[in-house]
């Protein structure tokens with residue numbers, strides 16, 4: 001039994017906004033009452049459900065490629081020194097696995113969603129995820145450029161494609177599906193891209209990015225997946241791309257979806273010289289449609305490394321910057337590109353990106369619809385989230401930051417006119433309750449009885465960045481893992497997997513197609529769930 | 545420039561109509577490479593298999609692999625970096641010095657033909673072996689080849705991949721990276737990972753005689769390393785885990801026989817393109833697995849006093 005008394009409770013999932021209540025914890029969950037055990041006196045403190053990151057890149061072939069490409073950053077970053085109970089590691093732009101767990105937990109986050117997993121290397125991703133301590137994990141499998149699935153869509157075989165999708169989700173040990181630049185990454189296999197939603201994808205006869213988006217969103221619904229389609233739209237990063245993004249949203253035909261890192265998809269203008277923020281167009285759509293959630297993909301100034309399955313975009317970024325370029329095309333499934341990048345306040349495009357991320361977080365009115373993210377490490381590293389919270393909670397600080405930017409920026413952004421400030425309740429929603437609900441993760445993002453006892457307790461502080469960077473206590477599944485800035489315990493987290501219904505003949509159907517185009521034996525391909533440590537498997541019957 | 549523009553082997557199998565092997569002899573060193581991945585396979589885009597592909601071999605001598613090649617280019621030993629730099633210039637239509645071309649041992653018009661083929665193929669792939677990466681110029685040679693592949697993407701699809709071998713060396717590299725940030729050449733002597741190839745690489749540590757014990761799993765440095773390194777291994781307590789008797793096990797203080805991975809021990813191995821493959825043992829072994837031995841040693845070590853001072857900090861932002 002652990003009791004937390006006297007703290008101001010912020011639990012948006014239960015509608016509790018700053019009331020003083022007592023929390024009771026037993027066997028890793030919240031319970032209604034109890035006696036004995038330890039009591040944390042949280043008088044004068046703020047109590048949140050543990051943070052949930054809806055979209056991050058912390059494990060697998062892509063981030064591990066980025067680690068290989070950035071030794072110069074490892075050498076200048078913070079290092080975790082080993083102890084008898086704690087492993088060593090490095091922080092920085094692409095933190096090592098053990099450090100990833102310590103850094104997330106140290107900031108009060110207790111659940112993270114790895115947003116991009118190829119099936120072919122899913123075994124690797126799970127091995128890395130199990131080496132990330134403390135936090136619970138889920139992952140999304142990359143699907144919008146899978147050639148076996150696209151072939152079926154091309155042939156008009158929707159139901160067959162859906163069975164293949166269900167089979168792949170099970171094979172990858174995933175929690176849902178991610179679509180990256182639908183059709184564009186498949187076209188990149190020949191050096192091309194896909195920018196128009198209604199144009200046939202290179203190498204196919206009928207299928208278009210639009211049909212891929214519509215079909216996948218419908219399949220997520222049919223398969224009754226806990227998380228809807230997680231969508232990285234076409235034309236990421238390009239000036240004027242807001243029209244593509246809005247057209248993509250129309251192609252969803254009312255189905256649910258989560259739009260990833262929408263900052264990168266909210267630009268007006270015709271080219272790099274005229275690029276401007278078009279976040280109000282996108283925010284209007286979110287404010288008037290209830291089938292959608294999004295995460296900001298906010299940008300912070302400084303060094304980072306960009307990682308995405310969007311291979312053609314990364315080729316362009318390499319040519320624009322002349323910096324290192326990593327590319328890894330994954331047979332029949334997806335791609336991946338890596339380019340180190342520095343966001344500079346004096347650079348007009350970067351300044352627009354910085355403003356656009358904050359604008360989306362502030363202009364989308366309902367914090368249940370827009371969540372905190374930097375698309376780690378793309379817009380900035382996850383351990384910099386407290387900087388974003390300070391920008392969201394203090395309009396004065398925002399104005400101060402705006403004064404550091406070139407004057408010409410003002411006509412291209414909306415941020416100077418926005419005076420909204422996030423309340424603590426808004427922060428708890430955008431950082432925990434909202435993403436947990438969107439992910440469909442059971443028992444996360446809430447302090448209600450029966451939920452996982454993941455709690456973060458902050459000492460009230462006028463310095464917002466300091467407050468959110470250094471929680472007084474972090475509790476994971478009822479265990480105090482951080483206390484007074486020290487890592488106390490490093491328990492292993494769980495991994496959430498979903499197993500949708502899959503027609504029994506699917507495997508017989510896929511096998512010959514697979515053997516024709518893959519280089520691995522079919523029987524070795526699916527990840528065996530028993531080889532994923534601490535997996536929590538959720539079976540889902542199909543939607544009626 | 546840095547980085548690597550690459551793909552998994554299935555992309556080569558399905559799409560590559562132009563393949564270059566540089567400084568390697570796959571016919572003898574990776575005998576299944578041609579048939580499984582690069583030359584003989586048919587695909588929806590290369591329906592005639594070998595006939596739809598062109599293969600170029602670049603090496604300092606005519607190995608058995610030359611028989612499989614459509615074009616063999618014999619580069620003068622030690623001139624790989626120069627040749628790659630000339631190709632990079634030619635790809636960009638920049639002028640090249642005829643004397644420099646002559647130095648490489650390959651005629652200008654042959655290079656012109658090569659560049660034309662590289663730019664006009666649909667999907668090109670360069671594989672490079674130790675004949676490039678371990679000869680004069682070393683990692684600079686690899687970087688030049690990787691840069692050439694990257695730059696060709698301005699014209700067509702082009703990738704490159706090192707030919708790695710020796711069991712699961714890729715797996716060791718992959719896991720060291722996710723746990724420490726670095727692939728090899730790592731020291732933990734300050735309590736956190738630091739990297740400096742040439743200083744902390746195994747061979748350098750042994751040659752200098754810096755370590756006072758060695759623990760060797762699934763490798764046989766006694767067969768390949770320079771004599772001063774081998775002498776040092778014989779001098780210090782060396783422990784070897786290996787299914788077989790090896791050069792190293794003979795000079796070791798302790799040799800623990802282990803079950804061979806993939807035959808009698810399960811696990812995961814990483815292919816040269818970093819794709820993880822599950823190992824499904826076909827036989828039972830009376831010997832323990834490497835994993836079990838390491839775990840038991842670790843448990844035994846954990847009962848001893850911890851080597852770092854009680855009041856060590858959790859973290860440092862000032863790496864030394």
Ligand SMILES: [Zn+2]
Pocket residue numbers: 055056057115116260261308375378
């Ligand atoms: Zn992302």
